[in-house]
Amino acid sequence: MQIYAEMKEQPLPHQQLQQRPTQPAGPLLQALGLSKHFGGTIAVNHVSLTVMPGTIVGLVGPNGAGKTTLFDMLAGVAPPTAGRIVLNGQEQQQRAAHTRPTQGLARTFQIPRPFSTLTLLDNVLLGRQQQRGERLLANLWARRRIAREEGAARERAHELLEFVELAPLAEQPAGVLSGGQRKLLELARVLMANPRIILLDEPAAGVNPHLLEKLIDRIARLNQAGTSFLIIEHNMDLIMQLCRHVLVMATGRLLCEGEAHTVLRDPRVIDAYLGTTTP
Amino acid sequence: MHVLGLIAYVSGFLSTALMLGIACMGLNMQWGKTGLFNVGVAGFMGIGAYTSALLTTPASAGAISSLGLPIVVGCFGAMLVAGLGSLLVGALTLRLRTDYLAITTFGAAVMIQLVLLNATRYTGGALGFAFIPRPFASIADQPTLFAVLTLVLLALIAFGVYSILEQLVHSPWGRVLRAIRDDETAAISLGKNATVYRLQAFGVGGALMGLAGALQAHLIGFIAPDDFQASLTFQIWAMLVIGGSGSNAGALLGSIVVWGIWSLTGIVTGSVFAAEDQARAAALRIVMIGVLLCVVLVRRPRGLLSER
Numbered sequence: 001m002q003i004y005a006e007m008k009e010q011p012l013p014h015q016q017l018q019q020r021p022t023q024p025a026g027p028l029l030q031a032l033g034l035s036k037h038f039g040g041t042i043a044v045n046h047v048s049l050t051v052m053p054g055t056i057v058g059l060v061g062p063n064g065a066g067k068t069t070l071f072d073m074l075a076g077v078a079p080p081t082a083g084r085i086v087l088n089g090q091e092q093q094q095r096a097a098h099t100r101p102t103q104g105l106a107r108t109f110q111i112p113r114p115f116s117t118l119t120l121l122d123n124v125l126l127g128r129q130q131q132r133g134e135r136l137l138a139n140l141w142a143r144r145r146i147a148r149e150e151g152a153a154r155e156r157a158h159e160l161l162e163f164v165e166l167a168p169l170a171e172q173p174a175g176v177l178s179g180g181q182r183k184l185l186e187l188a189r190v191l192m193a194n195p196r197i198i199l200l201d202e203p204a205a206g207v208n209p210h211l212l213e214k215l216i217d218r219i220a221r222l223n224q225a226g227t228s229f230l231i232i233e234h235n236m237d238l239i240m241q242l243c244r245h246v247l248v249m250a251t252g253r254l255l256c257e258g259e260a261h262t263v264l265r266d267p268r269v270i271d272a273y274l275g276t277t278t279p
Numbered sequence: 280m281h282v283l284g285l286i287a288y289v290s291g292f293l294s295t296a297l298m299l300g301i302a303c304m305g306l307n308m309q310w311g312k313t314g315l316f317n318v319g320v321a322g323f324m325g326i327g328a329y330t331s332a333l334l335t336t337p338a339s340a341g342a343i344s345s346l347g348l349p350i351v352v353g354c355f356g357a358m359l360v361a362g363l364g365s366l367l368v369g370a371l372t373l374r375l376r377t378d379y380l381a382i383t384t385f386g387a388a389v390m391i392q393l394v395l396l397n398a399t400r401y402t403g404g405a406l407g408f409a410f411i412p413r414p415f416a417s418i419a420d421q422p423t424l425f426a427v428l429t430l431v432l433l434a435l436i437a438f439g440v441y442s443i444l445e446q447l448v449h450s451p452w453g454r455v456l457r458a459i460r461d462d463e464t465a466a467i468s469l470g471k472n473a474t475v476y477r478l479q480a481f482g483v484g485g486a487l488m489g490l491a492g493a494l495q496a497h498l499i500g501f502i503a504p505d506d507f508q509a510s511l512t513f514q515i516w517a518m519l520v521i522g523g524s525g526s527n528a529g530a531l532l533g534s535i536v537v538w539g540i541w542s543l544t545g546i547v548t549g550s551v552f553a554a555e556d557q558a559r560a561a562a563l564r565i566v567m568i569g570v571l572l573c574v575v576l577v578r579r580p581r582g583l584l585s586e587r
Contacts, residue, residue: 075468077464077467077468096472097467097468098467098470098471098472098473099470100468100470101468101469101470102470106468106469107468109465109468113462113464113465113468114462114465115457115458115461115462115465115466116461116462117457117461118454118457118458118461122454122457122458125451125454126454126455126458126466126469126471127469129470131451133450133451133452134451134452134454134455134471135452136447136452136479136483139446139447139450139451139452140443143446146450146451150451189469190469193469193470
């Protein structure tokens with residue numbers, strides 16, 4: 001697309017650089033023995049993982065390994081058959097999916113899900129948490145205050161659209177975007193929530209190579225500003241550049257985990273990806 | 280005199296159209312903005328009509344109620360009860376989607392109509408509810424002035440409802456509704472409690488249907504369970520689809536167009552068919568609306584005035 005041809009280094013949105021509230025020293029996100037059964041099919045089988053504050057963790061594995069199901073459980077969309085999820089030291093079993101973003105966890109989707117009849121700007125504005133104007137009755141008696149908040153939110157949303165190089169399309173309906181642009185829109189949308197951890201489901205899929213470089217750069221800079229990531233990805237370049245710690249899943253189980261370079265050379269991992277080479 | 284009669288007729292016609300338009304805007308909040316398939320519109324209008332009738336009808340010979348509260352109180356009471364009623368129906372059914380929600384709301388409307396028919400002590404049953412106060416009743420002997428003042432009042436109420444709804448749908452709250460309509464899973468992933476928003480939209484829509492029902496009661500001064508049958512729901516739906524689902528202005532325009540067809544065909548069947556065939560000829564009027572619906576869906580699939 002035209003606008004990507006002249007991509008410039010965008011400054012990181014200022015709010016991202018601001019000091020975050022002090023984080024608890026413990027793990028930011030923990031999954032403990034998570035399992036998910038669909039009838040007789042075991043999609044995820046007793047998987048545990050830990051994301052420490054300020055880190056980027058990679059999650060790789062062949063298609064059908066259960067990575068997205070694991071994400072769905074972490075995001076609260078799919079209730080686990082067994083196991084626990086702890087976010088910021090809080091147990092999540094009894095908490096609905098919609099409470100995750102206010103607790104600092106946001107996610108993107110493997111196949112992007114923009115609100116296609118809404119403008120890009122509205123899409124990003126929806127990421128903001130605890131908006132007074134989203135309360136029905138407040139709109140009847142706190143109009144001026146809401147208008148002020150909305151103005152500030154718009155400014156921030158524009159910054160984020162610039163950050164992902166989509167600002168020229170701000171007033172277009174999101175349905176016009178290409179697959180790669182939709183990925184970027186989703187990123188801007190979750191950033192609007194100021195999350196402490198973002199679950200990215202295949203952020204590089206469908207993104208052209210030039211754009212991918214920028215995407216990696218954006219993630220790295222957000223991470224420097226304190227945001228943690230858990231990333232599902234098949235693109236090993238992205239994994240190698242961003243993740244120090246990598247988990248490998250295959251057929252629902254955690255195959256191995258560790259330092260990226262070591263793990264990705266592990267024969268079991270190569271087997272899982274390329275099929276068994278030994279009889 | 281001829282002109283005055285015409286003015287009175289057109290005013291009465293527009294008053295009814297605007298009353299139905301308010302119910303149609305309520306449906307637009309539910310279907311057009313949030314994607315909730317409510318096929319029980321008539322039931323919620325019935326709740327509103329009977330609530331306001333019970334609250335406002337003064338004690339007199341043959342009157343069922345004796346509260347005699349002001350009409351304004353009746354209208355707000357109607358909105359409250361119909362709103363709460365739809366919250367109750369919503370809480371029970373909103374986990375269902377599309378066709379299942381349609382079936383259950385249809386069932387709810389049938390139940391409401393049966394209650395109105397059989398709770399004779401409070402509703403008058405099949406004989407109907409009479410002696411409901413009408414606004415400007417003191418000048419009822421001047422039909423033209425009476426009709427025009429009623430129209431002005433209805434227009435003010437409809438405009439008020441329209442303004443508040445426009446403000447709501449363009450607020451961040453309305454944005455969340457559209458997001459949920461587009462992709463509920465994505466909206467939840469952004470921290471929006473879809474169930475609560477759905478319920479709110481259902482409640483607001485139901486309250487407006489209740490208001491429309493109350494206005495119907497006060498326009499005519501008499502209501503009966505037969506006024507709130509499925510054919511009324513069909514009319515309101517036709518108004519929304521023809522006017523343009525998603526647009527409040529479209530809902531109002533659709534109401535005037537459909538009610539216009541309804542009234543015109545009434546005049547035509549009234550003059551063409553013999554008295555003994557009138558009841559059967561009335562079915563042709565619903566056919567005409569069906570034909571209009573088909574024409575609009577073919578020529579302008581998104582209605583006369585679509586969203587944005």
